Amino acid sequence: MTDARRLAAVASRALAAAGHGDMVWGHVSVRDPDGRGVWIKAPGWGLEEVxxxxxxxxxxxxxxxxxxxxxxxxxxxxxxxxxRQPELTSVVHTHARGSVSFAALAVPLLPLSHDGALFAGEDVPRFAGTGGLISTPALGRDLAAALGDAPAALMPHHGLVAAGRTVAAAVMHAVLLDRACTAQLTAMAAGPVRSWSGPAEARAKAAECWPESQLVAGFDYLVRRAGTRD
Ligand SMILES: [Zn+2]
Structure with a gap:
């Protein structure tokens, strides 16, 4: 049993614990340390079943x-x-509902919360190529280009994608993006949004709130909520 295989299973269940499940759709991958490809859940299983x-x-x-x-x-x-990015270890793709709903508004993502500060005051990237399945290498390359070196991106009409140098970072980038989208949806539904972090505060919070240690702390919490590591 490889650590990468076990991590792919643990990370899948952590995403489920964070509410990213969509029946049997959505997945998280872990790069094989020997360069053979990626470890990823088999089709037909829900994230919490992996x-x-x-x-x-x-x-x-x-x-x-x-x-x-x-x-x-x-x-x-x-x-x-x-x-495209050899320094990355893990990628997440889910159909998290807050992200899908927020993307349909086509407005900038604002740093309303700690979660939203992940992007340091910049808008989240969006993939405009298709709202359909990323079912070919060419579409995968276009999506990778849209993500660039951002922690995560929205895929309008579909879901989100996130990546990280560690599995904890990739999972948490997905979780934070969806929480930020949900916070803004809630605020916009209640009335005009009037207050959020300015550029300097947002940049400072990105570094202060989301160093690797806090991404690991959040990931470990989700793993505990999901159940035992096996
Ligand atoms: Zn999908």
Whole structure:
């Protein structure tokens, strides 16, 4: 059993604990330390159902090297982002409802909360290529370009994508983006939004609130909520 395989299972359940489940859709990948591809849950399982034996090793050519069944149609999200950015370890793609609803408003994401400060006062990137499935390497490359070196991006009409140098960072980037979207949806539903962090405060908060230690603390909390590590 590899650490990467186990981490892919643990991270899947952590995302479920954070409310990112969408029946059997959405996934998180962990780069194989030997360069063979990515560890990612097998199709047909919900995030909260993922155990070590429900994780596949998928090559950068989208072939299943270990585990059961075919690859996810959207494995190209993970393969192309990790191919483009060798320093990254993990990618998350979910259909988190707050993110989908917020993206439909087509307004900038504001730093209303600690969560929203993740982007240091900048708007979140958005992938405009398609609202459909990222089912080809070309679409995966376009999505990777839209994400750039940002921690996460919205995929309007679809969901979100997030990435990190660690699994904890990738998961937390997804969680923070969706929480920021949900906070702004709530505020906008109640009335005009009048107050949020200015550029200097937002930049300071990004560094103060979200160093790696706090991303790990948040991830570990989600893992505890999800249940035992196995
Ligand atoms: Zn999707």
């Amino acid at each position: 155990r070590d034996d429900r994780v596949q090793l998928v090559s950068f050519d989208a072939e299943v090297l270990a585990g059961d069944g075919g690859p996810h149609k959207e494995c190209h999200i993970h393969l192309e982002i990790l191919r």
